[in-house]
Amino acid sequence: MQLQKELQEHGAAPAAAQSRFSVLFGKMDVRAYTMVGALILIWVLFGILNPTFLTSRNLSNLFTQMSVTSILAIGMVLVIVAGHIDLSVGSIVGLTGGMAAILSNWLELPAIVVILGTLAAGAVLGLLQGWLVAYKMIPAFIVTLGGMMVFRGVLMGVTESMTIPVSDPVLALLGNAYFARGFGIILGIVAVGFLFWSTFNKRRSRKKYDFAIAPLSIDIFKVAGLSLLVAVFVAVMNNYKGIPFPIIFVIVLAAIFYFISTKTTFGRHIYAIGGNIEAARLSGINIKRKTMLIFVLSGLLGSIAAIVLTSRLASATITAGNMAEMDAIAACVIGGTSLMGGAGTVIGAIIGALVMTSLDNGMSLMGLESFWQYVVKGSILVIAVWLDISNRSKGVK
Template identity: 60%
Template sequence: MSANSDLALDKGNREPKFNWFKIDVRAYTMIAALFSIWVLFSLLHERFLSATNLSNLFLQMSATAIMAIGMVLVIVAGHIDLSVGSLVGLTGGIAAMLNVWYDWPTVPVILATVAIGAAIGFVQGWIIAYRAVPAFIVTLGGMLMFRGILFGTSGSVTIAPLSPSLKTVGQAYIADLIGWIIGIVALAFAAYLAIRKRNARARYGFPVEPLAVSFLRITVMGILILGFVYLMNSYKGIPVPFIMVVVLAFVFTFIAKNTTFGRQVYAIGGNPEAARLSGINIKRRVLTVFVLSNTLAAIAALVLTARLNAATMSSGQNAELDAIAACVIGGTSLMGGSGTIIGAVIGALVMASLDNGMSLMNMESFWQYIVKGAILILAVYVDIYSRQRKKQA
């Protein structure tokens, strides 16, 4: 037997080894950055990590996180949506008009608002996908139009107050017992997913981390989840908007990673020509992405309007920039083809933490714009640098 065949046999019999040093650098960098921000502001202000302030922080980030979830799909598909901020203002204004001026009950208001968001997404997506008008132009026009429609239909006045039942969408809290049940269920589900992923890797012969490492990972996850529930229950409970963020994040993570539609969206953003040659209906997928994005913008509008107990003319202004920044900071590439829902949610939490911390410090508002802009540039730089390194490797 030749030396080459001996070497091949040796490789075939070799057990796959877990690489202890192979980690998701970008994911851990984002978590470390968030942790560093929290530590810094807790040292500068003793109230930052209090249950009251953290509860307000999760409330504040909810609308941005919901918009960012939809924006991830748009950016991954190789497009951009500049209209979601004005769409939040318009749909939030419509919800308030129906509720305050026409006395619509809460459920019909919610259904009508979400339906209007989906319809607008269909129109914008159809123009982009089937008439080949650049998304930048279509959504830029939408940004101007939606804000103008809001001014015209509302008479440029603040619409308030909302009915108590509609306010619960943005202001309610989960009872303590239900919070503990949700926490335990979330921990059990996370452990199930971790074990399932580990068994799947072992079944197909991929390197598997030691069982002790998996157990440690689940333990840390349990401490974080149950610690979060305990902290929130020490104030008023888990905010309902944050529960909505978590549910939407899980649903859209599943769509992105475990469905044909999700994989095709990533393929379209990664290599449109290869996606077309493989038989993917690119136009239909792009249309669906914009419908989902604008539907989520309408849900974010409900959360924001309910939290403020009013629809204002400035509602949602520059929110599209916060959503895009959350996605990019969370690791979504503006080149398309890569990005995660969880990363976008973490990015939204980073943005909200900066705003919240600097507000507690009574810093001038211009510093918030400077710091967030600098972080956004740094995130894009890291993305481009990492792509160049991969090409060189």
């Protein structure tokens, strides 16, 4: 009961204080819809300034480029929601990517062994940092800052600062192949079917327990709009070569972690810890174990991103993953994750990653110097945090 009370105090505003729009469309959806609108505006702007931006080829490349940031952002969401930060994921990408190249090129191990070894390495690195944060009570900022430097240094030492090529055909497929056009159509049909099923299943569930239900026309409009987006995505990808492999990884991981964060006890506990750690402790939540586990997951996702990046580049370099942690954090914050903890969604992080990548891609096509990309993305990050703090201040009042 204490946990429920605290969650009510630090979570969503009561229904009576919500606007009619929030009641109809859902509190968690408003931020997402705003970000989608901003993303569309960005695409329209770049499309006008450079027609190449909206071509199927460029959009396919854009989605492929966002895959690494998206995978890292999925893991970063849980870390930030729990009230921590992980500055080491970029270096984990570099180190585990280097390990994958060494296992494949120098030791000539089979692709499956390389993949499993890389994933295990990422999980172990996350476990080590999670243990230091959870059980030794060292602030996550310090632990992961140290990890960022240590892992990068180990990568430079092990590889002797050399670029290691990767020629295994199986590994090459993971970051560069495309699914057949027929697969994209099947995937689109499955996605649309799931949207209809989940929406109307949710309506039945809410009706069963006498919860408020949005008008049927609103839900139909939402599902129709999302279905249209799915259809457009599949059509655009199929117009080039098909859906890229990396995007499938992003979709699958997003679905898994969306389920974990919203439908499991573990996910609810993470939000409770970030919302009010004392209330979570009094409610009997094993905070140390949960904290260590989120860093394990973050490290694991870092190694998955490393496999995708190493495959795309067909090599491992000492600069791989450099500043990737900043892009992941920015994607989460832009997508609505609060740096104060307790709030954030996987879907929002994906949208944030797409916004970040779209800005990079669009400005590159326009021929703007790279410093402008840092200026624009940094400014957007500060504005996003300011909006989050402003909204929370209004909620407290």
